[in-house]
Amino acid sequence: MDGNQVLTASLFLAVVALTIFITFRASRGTSGTNDFYAGGRSFSGFQNGLAIGGDYMSAASFLGISGLIALSGYDGFLYSIGFLVAWLVALLLVAEVLRNSGRYTMADQLAYRMKQRPVRTAAATSTVVVSIFYLLAQMVGAGALVTLLLGVESEWLKNLTIFFVGALMIFYVTVGGMKGTTWVQIVKAVLLMIGSALIVILVLAQFDFNISELLGSAAANSGKDGFLDPGLKYGADTTSKLNFVSLGLALVLGTAGLPHILIRFYTVPTSRDARKSVLWAIGLIGAFYLMTLVLGFGAAALLDTSVGSAVQKSGGNLASPLLAEEVGGGAGTTGGAILLAVIAAVAFATILAVVAGLTLTSSASVAHDLYNSVFRKGEASETDELKVARISAACIGLVAIILAIPAQKLNVAFLVALAFAIAASANLPSIIYNMFWRRFNTRGAVWSIYGGLISSVGLVIFSPVVSGKLNADGTNAALLPTSIDISWFPLENPGIVSIPLAFFLGWLGSVTSKEPAAEDRFTELEVRALTGAGAEGPAQH
């Protein structure tokens, strides 16, 4: 190890030590389910806004989007826009309503007026599937980062990193619960904003703060025609254009169906605080995505992004950290090494905060929805439920570790987009129908959730992502070896088919069955959702 690697390693360890300290502190104030799942509902709107930002601005945003812009120019920007506009769905239709009508999980709001067992089973299943897809993306990002920092292309080391991240996230969740997770996310959001702003300023300074000049250099250095125009990555033919629209739909409708975002709305005392937290989050996330534009085009302007370069080989995932090294003075300089280490540590903190949120969400759903409500019919003691939550956090962590290993060559923003497509298909239709349509009932919810889940995951399996896709240079770009080709669905993102299908199934299931109770209780849900009458209050300590 040379001096620079020692520095990098110490910063990584400092980040890890800080998060472990936070987790232990938070564990002291965590006793029952209300603390473990919802942090005692004691966070302020501002704190929760930061935590939402910390939960949402994942490795996909920081590493993935800037990488896509660096490699494919303008088309990568769609991710930034979709990821931001999506927050309006959450703000207007979901956040406050959910805070008033639910308790710990996404399923609570559905279970409010439907048959408990079928809807909770369905919602828990989709929660776990979406979260695992999202977890994969973060772990792939972690593996790529460590490879870069240690400068060794070693499968063994990548796998070790993934295992280490998995172990840490299990620790955060089982020990710190929602309070620990939230504080880790708040600290990460602050670190990420400062770190990105620093790089953005250094990049812009190289171009005298002239955006047009930055764009011009990016286009020239990329060596690609139409780098600043839409269509470089997606505009070749109608199939890829439809793929772009499908991606756009998944991004804008996915956020409000992401279980780990939804449960953040329960951590504040009232629905007004939930609204405030989304407003803070929109400001923070918007500012961050504007910065990704500079990071991406900055990487295109200042780094080698041609075929065979480090940026290209990592699927773009390493564009931001390498850009930090470049603006710090370049490879081999002390300034470059310091900035690279700082940004890599920030990226690592980003990954840790997001994986903790995801693991907590899925373990809450398994323990609260499946174990307590479905298996024990609501009779389980709090101690039992918490024990199950902790065990399931460990199991989910292990599953994610095992699945992350083969997924490593995919761009992390792309993997996250799949999670968004699944969330938009399986979760959002039920959430919207449940709140706004009296006739919606158990069969509608179950058909919509399973229909959306099976169609979106199924279409991905038969898409070019899994098999039958080659890179421009003839190498295999799919997950399966080239000898196996099961692809028949031409789009990489299933949203354009699976989202409308899930809405349709929700409608069809509802109109083909009668469930008077679900309609009667709509009255109660409506009053409670809009006024907050009878909503879960903050913890009494």
Added chain:
Amino acid sequence: MTTTPDRADRHNPVYDRLHEKPEFTELRARYRGFVFPATVAFLIWYLLYVVLSMWAHDFMSHRLVGNINVALVFGLLQFVTTFLIAWVYANYSNRNLDPLARTLNEQYEKEK
């Protein structure tokens, strides 16, 4: 632990009474009157951006100033409208929704 309060067999008639109140009808009308049109508007505006990016290549690639083209400005306008809608909704709900919700909530606390 007693039975979980989020089970479907619990029903409190106070909700039916609140549902009948003119304040509630007004609150729901104001809420839906804002969020439905706003959602339709921003989704159409966003999808227009997505579709134009792919099928109006020449228009989107038109250079406005230096290397800044229509596509970039269009994308940045999506940021502006998002911030704007969020800000307008915050003001709208503070002024027009929260007071009604508070009144109804107080009645619930009295009658539950």
